Amino acid sequence: MSIAHWSTMDTKVGPFTAVVASDGAVLASGWTARVEDLTGLISPSLAPAELRAKRDLGPVSTAIRRYHSGELNAADEIEVRQRSGEFMQRAWDALRTVPAGKPVSYADYAALAGRPAAVRAAATACARNAAALFVPCHRVIRTGGGLGGFRWGVDVKRWLLDHEDPQD
Template identity: 80%
Template sequence: MSTAHWSTMDTRIGPFTAVVADDGAVLASGWTGEVTELTTLIAPSLAPSELTEKRDLGAVSDAVRRYHAGEIGAVDDIVVRQKSGEFRERAWDALRTVKPGEPVSYAAYATLAGNPAAVRAAAAACAKNAAALFVPCHRVVRTGGALGGFRWGTDVKRWLLDHEAV
């Protein structure tokens, strides 16, 4: 039996909720006040059997507050746990190497993930990313700079990119 904890906090762009395993790893996160929008994103093999609300998630809550206050690198060292196929997991790892203020195209992202021809698979990895912010899928844009999609809305994606712009 595994237990996870969740918390919602107010940010400058709306409520942000994170689901965190007992060991502190982020299982899911995003700009929503509804934890059920996140629990469905967690891979079945990682899904907790028990979920409890906590006012504060320690290092994760601290990192979210610091990020939204302008300390962009605050989320970089937070451990994330996601499961999927080999390419998708490699693609999520690659997302964590995309620097703030330097968004990449989906084609460049596919190359970072190890398969330049897998542009659609790279886009799907962004769409299936459960740990928004900590795995910064918002840093992937269309060729030419158009925003493309984002689970939490293009207004949130635009704010994040502007917030991170150097």
């Protein structure tokens, strides 16, 4: 039986919850106080049989605190586990290569994921990303600089991009 743990912590932009597998890999995360907002995002093949609240998720909680305090690469080394088709997997891996402070357009993101013509599929990969922050889909914006959508709200996306802006 697989057990996963979850925790919610306050951040400068609102509550942040993470669901972590027993081996420490992030299964889902985002700017919400409700774990229920995350559980449906986990691939059924990875869904834990049981979820338990835990005050501290070790390296994951540390990375969340450090990122929100200004250490923008703090989440980079945390393992993430998501499951989908080949393109989605490649697209999520590509997102992890987009550096803080250097957002890319959806077209550039599609190219990074190996399919330059698949702009809509790249946008779908962002929309289906269960592990926000650890797979930084907020770093993908529209051509021309528009924010585009974000599961956790455009205000949160704007805060994250401003937080990561090297001009600050």
